[in-house]
Each structure stands twice: as C-alpha cells, then as structure tokens.
Amino acid sequence: MSTGRLEAFSDGVIAVIITIMVLELKVPSGHDIQALAPSLPVFVAYVVSFIFVGIYWNNHHHLLHATDRIDGRSMWANLHLLFWLSLVPWATGWIGQNSTERLPTALYGFVLLMAAIAYTLLQQSLIACNGPQSEVARATGNDFKGKISIVCCLAGIAAGFFIPWLADLLYAVLGAIWFVPDRRIERIERTETRHDDPTPEAV
Amino acid sequence: MSTGRLEAFSDGVIAVIITIMVLELKVPSGHDIQALAPSLPVFVAYVVSFIFVGIYWNNHHHLLHATDRIDGRSMWANLHLLFWLSLVPWATGWIGQNSTERLPTALYGFVLLMAAIAYTLLQQSLIACNGPQSEVARATGNDFKGKISIVCCLAGIAAGFFIPWLADLLYAVLGAIWFVPDRRIERIERTETRHDDPTPEAV
Amino acid sequence: MSTGRLEAFSDGVIAVIITIMVLELKVPSGHDIQALAPSLPVFVAYVVSFIFVGIYWNNHHHLLHATDRIDGRSMWANLHLLFWLSLVPWATGWIGQNSTERLPTALYGFVLLMAAIAYTLLQQSLIACNGPQSEVARATGNDFKGKISIVCCLAGIAAGFFIPWLADLLYAVLGAIWFVPDRRIERIERTETRHDDPTPEAV
Amino acid sequence: MSTGRLEAFSDGVIAVIITIMVLELKVPSGHDIQALAPSLPVFVAYVVSFIFVGIYWNNHHHLLHATDRIDGRSMWANLHLLFWLSLVPWATGWIGQNSTERLPTALYGFVLLMAAIAYTLLQQSLIACNGPQSEVARATGNDFKGKISIVCCLAGIAAGFFIPWLADLLYAVLGAIWFVPDRRIERIERTETRHDDPTPEAV
Numbered sequence: 001m002s003t004g005r006l007e008a009f010s011d012g013v014i015a016v017i018i019t020i021m022v023l024e025l026k027v028p029s030g031h032d033i034q035a036l037a038p039s040l041p042v043f044v045a046y047v048v049s050f051i052f053v054g055i056y057w058n059n060h061h062h063l064l065h066a067t068d069r070i071d072g073r074s075m076w077a078n079l080h081l082l083f084w085l086s087l088v089p090w091a092t093g094w095i096g097q098n099s100t101e102r103l104p105t106a107l108y109g110f111v112l113l114m115a116a117i118a119y120t121l122l123q124q125s126l127i128a129c130n131g132p133q134s135e136v137a138r139a140t141g142n143d144f145k146g147k148i149s150i151v152c153c154l155a156g157i158a159a160g161f162f163i164p165w166l167a168d169l170l171y172a173v174l175g176a177i178w179f180v181p182d183r184r185i186e187r188i189e190r191t192e193t194r195h196d197d198p199t200p201e202a203v
Numbered sequence: 204m205s206t207g208r209l210e211a212f213s214d215g216v217i218a219v220i221i222t223i224m225v226l227e228l229k230v231p232s233g234h235d236i237q238a239l240a241p242s243l244p245v246f247v248a249y250v251v252s253f254i255f256v257g258i259y260w261n262n263h264h265h266l267l268h269a270t271d272r273i274d275g276r277s278m279w280a281n282l283h284l285l286f287w288l289s290l291v292p293w294a295t296g297w298i299g300q301n302s303t304e305r306l307p308t309a310l311y312g313f314v315l316l317m318a319a320i321a322y323t324l325l326q327q328s329l330i331a332c333n334g335p336q337s338e339v340a341r342a343t344g345n346d347f348k349g350k351i352s353i354v355c356c357l358a359g360i361a362a363g364f365f366i367p368w369l370a371d372l373l374y375a376v377l378g379a380i381w382f383v384p385d386r387r388i389e390r391i392e393r394t395e396t397r398h399d400d401p402t403p404e405a406v
Numbered sequence: 407m408s409t410g411r412l413e414a415f416s417d418g419v420i421a422v423i424i425t426i427m428v429l430e431l432k433v434p435s436g437h438d439i440q441a442l443a444p445s446l447p448v449f450v451a452y453v454v455s456f457i458f459v460g461i462y463w464n465n466h467h468h469l470l471h472a473t474d475r476i477d478g479r480s481m482w483a484n485l486h487l488l489f490w491l492s493l494v495p496w497a498t499g500w501i502g503q504n505s506t507e508r509l510p511t512a513l514y515g516f517v518l519l520m521a522a523i524a525y526t527l528l529q530q531s532l533i534a535c536n537g538p539q540s541e542v543a544r545a546t547g548n549d550f551k552g553k554i555s556i557v558c559c560l561a562g563i564a565a566g567f568f569i570p571w572l573a574d575l576l577y578a579v580l581g582a583i584w585f586v587p588d589r590r591i592e593r594i595e596r597t598e599t600r601h602d603d604p605t606p607e608a609v
Numbered sequence: 610m611s612t613g614r615l616e617a618f619s620d621g622v623i624a625v626i627i628t629i630m631v632l633e634l635k636v637p638s639g640h641d642i643q644a645l646a647p648s649l650p651v652f653v654a655y656v657v658s659f660i661f662v663g664i665y666w667n668n669h670h671h672l673l674h675a676t677d678r679i680d681g682r683s684m685w686a687n688l689h690l691l692f693w694l695s696l697v698p699w700a701t702g703w704i705g706q707n708s709t710e711r712l713p714t715a716l717y718g719f720v721l722l723m724a725a726i727a728y729t730l731l732q733q734s735l736i737a738c739n740g741p742q743s744e745v746a747r748a749t750g751n752d753f754k755g756k757i758s759i760v761c762c763l764a765g766i767a768a769g770f771f772i773p774w775l776a777d778l779l780y781a782v783l784g785a786i787w788f789v790p791d792r793r794i795e796r797i798e799r800t801e802t803r804h805d806d807p808t809p810e811a812v
Contacts, residue, residue, distance in 0.1 A: 012218030
C-alpha cells in the first residue's frame with residue numbers, strides 16, 4: 001500500500017482538529033474589554049495547542065514523506081495518534097477555563113504524553129514495515145527528541161499536581177524542542193531531491 | 204469514472220465525522236475530579252465509536268483500493284454509507300449520557316446495523332460495476348464477516364431492550380471481528396504490488 | 407488552471423457541510439421515546455438535506471469531470487455555489503424545528519433556489535471558459551433540469567407561505583428530478599473512457 | 610519538498626474555517642420574521658467574512674501554483690496564516706452580534722490585519738526559498754496590494770474605535786482591492802500553460 005490516502009485522511013483529521021479547537025473560544029456576551037477579558041486565557045491555550053498540532057502535522061508530513069510503504073499495523077498506529085490529537089481541543093478548552101488549576105494542567109500534559117507515545121509507536125511501525133535499511137529508519141535514528149518529549153510530559157504531569165505554572169513552563173520547553181523539524185530527515189530528503197529533480201534553484 | 208474523487212470525498216466526510224464526535228465530550232464545568240467524573244462514560248463511548256469509524260475507514264480504503272471503476276449506483280451507495288456513519292456522533296452522545304439505558308443502547312446498535320448494511324450494499328454495487336471476475340469481487344468472496352456483523356447488530360439491538368450490558372458486549376465482539384482487515388484483499392494487493400513495483404523491501 | 411485544487415477544495419467544503427448538519431440533531435435530554443420524539447422532524451429534515459447536498463456533490467463531480475480548464479470567474483462562481491450550500495445546515499435546523507411553519511418552509515426553498523441559480527451560473531462560467539465546442543458545453547446541453555429546478559423552488563417558496571405541506575412536496579419532486587445524474591454527461595464520459603482506457607469490463 | 614501536501618492541508622483548514630463560520634448563525638428560536646430579524650447582522654457579517662476567506666483561498670491557490678518548492682520556514686509561515694484565518698469565525702460572531710460597537714469592529718480589523726501580514730510573510734518566505742528569479746518572485750512583484758491592505762486594516766482599526774461605520778466601509782474597500790486576483794500571476798500562468806499544454810481551446 002502506498003502512503004497517499006493515509007496522508008490525505010490524516011491531513012483531513014488534523015485540519016478539522018486544528019480548526020474546531022477555535023470553537024472553544026466562545027464569542028463574548030458583551031462588547032467591551034470586560035466582556036473580552038475572560039477569553040484571554042482560553043486564547044493563550046488555543047495558541048499553544050495550535051502550535052502543538054502544527055508541530056505534529058509538520059513532523060507527520062516529514063515522517064510519511066520518508067516512508068515508502070505502510071501496512072495494517074501502521075494504519076492503526078496512525079489512527080491511534082489521531083485519537084489522542086482529537087482530544088487536544090477538549091483538553092485545551094478545560095485548561096483554558098481553569099488555567100491555574102491542578103487537574104486540568106496535569107490532564108493537558110497527559111494528552112500530550114499519549115500523543116508523543118503514539119507518534120513513537122507510529123514511527124516504530126513504519127520502520128518495522130519498511131525495514132531497518134529504509135529511508136525512514138535511517139532518518140529517524142535513535143529518536144532522541146521523542147524520548148526527551150516523553151520525559152518532559154511526565155515531568156509536566158507531575159508538576160501540574162503541585163506547581164501548575166512549572167508544568168506550563170515544561171510544555172513551552174516541549175514545544176521549543178519539537179518546533180525545529182528533524183534535521184536528519186530534511187537533509188536526506190534534500191539529497192534525494194538533488195538526485196531525482198535536476199531543476200536548478202533559480203528558474 | 205475512476206475512484207479518486209470518491210475516495211477524497213469519503214476521506215473528508217469520515218475525517219469530519221471522527222473529529223466532530225469529540226464535541227460531544229463537553230468541557231467539565233468545574234476543575235476537580237468530581238467535575239470530570241460525568242465525562243467518563245461519554246469518553247468510553249467516544250473511544251468505542253472512534254474505533255468503529257476507524258474500522259470503516261480502513262475497510263473502505265481496502266475496498267476502494269481493490270476497485271477499478273465506479274458508476275452512479277456505487278456513488279449513491281457510498282453516500283448512503285456516509286449517511287449512517289454521520290449519525291454515529293449523535294448516537295455516541297446519546298449512549299454516552301445514558302450508558303445503562305435501553306433505548307439509547309438499542310439505537311446505537313441500530314445505527315451500526317444500518318452502516319453494516321450500507322457497507323454490504325456498497326460492496327455489491329462495486330462488484331456489479333466491475334464484473335464478477337474483477338479484483339474487488341474475488342477479494343470480497345462470500346463476505347462472511349459482513350453477514351456475521353449484521354447478526355451481531357440485530358442481537359445487540361434486541362439485547363439492548365432487555366439487558367443493556369449484553370448489548371455493549373456484543374458491540375465489543377463486533378469491533379473485534381472487524382478490527383482485522385480483510386486478509387484476502389491484503390493478500391491480493393500484496394501480489395499485485397509485487398508485479399507492479401519491483402522495489403525490494405530494503406532501500 | 408487545471409480543475410484539481412478546485413475539486414479538492416469543493417470536496418472539503420461539501421464534506422464539512424454535509425457532516426456538521428448533523429450537529430443540528432441535538433442529543434435528547436432524556437432516555438425514553440418521549441425524549442426522542444421531538445428529534446423526528448429534525449431527522450427527516452436532515453435526511454432530505456443530506457440527499458440535496460449529495461445531489462449537488464454528485465452533479466458537481468460530473469460537471470468538473472467534463473471540464474478541462476477554469477478561470478477566475480469560475481472560481482468565484484464555485485465559491486458562490488458553496489456559499490448557498492453552506493446555509494443548508496442552518497435552513498435545515500430551522501425547518502426541522504418548525505416543520506409546519508410558513509417562513510422556515512419558504513426560506514428553505516429560498517436557499518435551494520439560490521443554490522440552483524448558483525449551480526447554473528457555475529455551469530455558464532465553465533462553458534464560457536472552455537468554449538462552446540467543449541465537452542462541458544456539449545454535455546450540459548440546454549440544461550432543461552436546471553430550468554425546471556428554479557421553477558420548482560419558486561413554486562415551493564410561494565406555496566410555503568400558504569400551504570407548507572405543498573412546498574415540502576415540491577422539494578421532494580425537485581430531489582427526484584436531480585437524483586438521476588445527467589445522462590448525457592455520463593454517456594460522453596463513457597465514450598471518452600472507451601477511447602482512453604482499453605481495459606475490458608472483466609479483469 | 611513539493612507543494613502538494615501543503616496545498617491539501619491548507620485547503621482542508623480553509624474549507625473547515627469557511628464552513629464552521631455558519632455555526633455562528635444560530636437557528637432562530639421562533640418561526641416568524643421577528644425571530645429571524647436578530648440574525649440579519651450576523652448574516653451580513655457571515656457574507657463579508659465568507660468573501661474574505663474566499664479571497665485568501667483564491668490568492669493562496671495562485672501563490673502556491675506559482676511556487677516550485679517549500680521549506681520548513683514557509684510551512685510555518687503557512688500555519689501562521691491559517692492561525693489568523695482560524696480566528697475569523699470568532700471575530701465574525703462577535704462583530705455580528707455587536708455590529709455598531711467599537712471594540713468588536715476594531716478587533717475584526719485586527720484579525721484581518723494579522724492575516725494580511727501573515728500572507729505577506731508567507732510570500733516572502735516562498736520567494737526566499739525559490740530564489741529572486743523564480744516564477745513566484747516575478748509574479749509577486751512589488752506587492753502593492755499587500756501594502757495597501759495593511760494600511761487599510763490599520764485605518765479600519767483606528768476608525769473602529771471612533772466611527773464604527775467608517776471601519777466597515779474600509780473593510781469593504783479592502784475586500785474590493787483583493788477581489789481581483791493578481792493579474793500578473795494569472796498572465797504568467799497562462800503563458801506557461803500555453804507552452805506545457807498544446808490542447809486548443811475547442812475540443
């Protein structure tokens with residue numbers, strides 16, 4: 001099986017997730033600054049979650065781009081990732097309305113943790129399907145960032161129960177770690193492109 | 204007509220269905236475990252429905268992959284399937300809020316039953332359009348799983364009116380039956396791929 | 407410009423329209439047949455609107471399939487059609503909650519009328535762009551069905567203000583007229599396919 | 610990296626944005642003209658925002674069509690544009706319910722301003738990635754319209770705080786400026802098409 005329709009479906013789901021999240025940002029009932037004020041923490045939570053979902057889309061794009069074939073296991077691993085991402089709007093709505101509270105902060109970290117684990121499982125299933133010498137296996141390497149993320153989320157969940165602002169800080173660090181796309185995949189892709197596509201940079 | 208745009212449209216509809224379902228999972232009004240508790244049965248219903256819609260997407264993917272051409276009848280058979288799938292978020296919301304009640308449990312089974320029947324009709328329309336010697340006809344075979352599903356849903360509806368937990372068990376069995384994608388289609392596809400695509404497993 | 411991305415965007419918008427319409431079907435607040443009863447007229451309205459949007463998707467698919475190129479005018483004509491289709495969920499929700507009332511019935515017809523006019527304008531813009539000898543021009547012909555539809559909607563709006571059930575009947579007739587896809591386009595497509603694709607029916 | 614999946618994802622997000630916006634248009638609680646009346650300003654706001662999002666989709670289509678390759682920076686520039694567009698439904702809902710009020714009018718202009726800035730940044734990132742001699746660089750030129758838009762939005766925000774109807778007028782002027790797609794890109798595309806595609810106008 002080729003990756004085409006898996007990418008199309010994932011694009012569709014992630015596009016809906018990233019967009020319906022804005023429905024948690026309710027239209028203020030008044031028309032002055034006092035009416036707008038309660039929306040501010042929800043807005044901040046929306047910005048952070050938009051970045052996280054954007055990061056996942058970016059990395060998913062890179063990962064699938066380096067993949068030649070998929071099987072039944074990787075299709076379910078992909079659905080598993082989409083499941084946890086689909087809970088991000090809900091977790092965002094809850095932390096947005098209770099930004100200094102412990103349980104919403106910890107649960108937000110839990111959803112991020114499960115998404116990070118699901119992404120790692122997807123990666124492993126793709127490597128298993130494409131073989132240890134495949135482009136996706138070489139590009140992923142020892143997956144240092146994936147391991148750091150899981151540690152970061154676990155620390156965020158623990159911190160959420162005691163010092164919510166520390167958890168928020170850890171989520172910000174996590175965002176910064178993933179913001180930069182996987183250099184190794186990009187480098188390999190660039191090399192491939194040079195072989196495949198003789199078009200010079202200036203047209 | 205080729206299957207390209209039918210697949211794209213179905214992907215879009217199923218992607219929206221699987222994602223807006225999460226809107227039934229309301230953001231809790233408080234911030235502690237007591238506020239979160241009522242969301243638990245809705246969450247369980249969401250997980251189960253996510254798996255069912257995922258199964259349909261997976262099987263739909265396999266079915267269309269084995270299909271060469273579509274006609275007007277199969278386009279309507281496909282819309283008919285999407286119609287019943289589009290009721291899954293509503294049925295999920297109702298059973299989630301009334302998980303031990305009879306009518307919501309039976310109706311959830313009814314929506315699954317109609318989706319199973321619609322899938323069978325889609326399969327038949329594709330076989331009629333592609334001919335009895337086509338790949339899709341050979342791959343589908345006697346459709347044992349489809350027949351079992353319909354029996355399972357009927358039993359679930361009946362059980363729902365008397366012993367709701369038995370109905371829930373039958374829906375779980377149904378999920379397990381469909382979880383494994385059609386081996387025969389996969390086998391044929393694998394054989395086709397071997398002919399078409401000379402790329403060895405290790406790149 | 408080719409039609410690829412216009413089709414993809416239209417598929418996306420129509421997929422979202424046809425799916426978010428189900429959000430008008432509220433989860434009942436109770437768990438027995440009395441709680442479910444008020445949902446019935448909304449469900450009927452949902453079924454009818456699903457069929458109408460399905461018809462538009464089907465016809466849009468056929469129309470664009472027969473089209474070679476698009477220009478700025480046809481892109482806006484397409485957005486204009488999508489605008490009126492996007493109002494269908496709202497009109498469905500209103501007629502569903504007030505199925506025997508005059509204004510909602512007439513307004514539902516108005517939205518259908520504007521969609522029918524928008525479809526006709528899209529058709530004309532595509533013929534203008536592809537030339538009077540193009541496949542799309544020959545396939546569309548004198549557009550008898552388009553003219554009948556507009557008459558049907560106008561009659562439905564008028565009837566809605568006096569005898570709502572007569573309007574509902576006219577909308578049903580309209581659905582039946584459009585249900586059958588344009589035979590002439592299908593015939594031409596079949597002929598084209600025979601030339602392009604030497605695959606015999608039985609594979 | 611090619612532009613294919615970026616276009617597909619952007620199409621998906623913009624399709625959801627343009628469609629969920631209609632959810633701000635609530636189903637009236639009554640069934641007569643008095644019940645419908647409060648929906649009118651929200652409807653007008655919906656029409657205007659639909660046109661703006663349609664303009665962005667149109668221009669995005671033209672821009673990406675003239676683009677050969679994308680990099681990590683342009684992927685994030687694209688997500689940044691989608692972020693501000695995703696706030697349009699919220700801003701539309703607020704200005705629709707408070708059409709003569711200052712803060713909602715100014716904030717609507719602010720969202721348009723940020724989307725215009727984001728579009729300019731996306732353009733610059735694509736030119737940086739494709740080189741100063743690329744088709745996208747030549748097609749964009751000195752981007753007079755982009756600069757005028759930003760001035761128009763700034764004036765609209767300022768006017769919003771003092772004379773809301775003047776702000777509304779400025780937003781209408783802005784819509785008119787962007788309504789016409791970039792002639793230069795269209796001309797270059799037409800020239801390219803003539804070279805690539807020898808099909809004569811009449812088929």
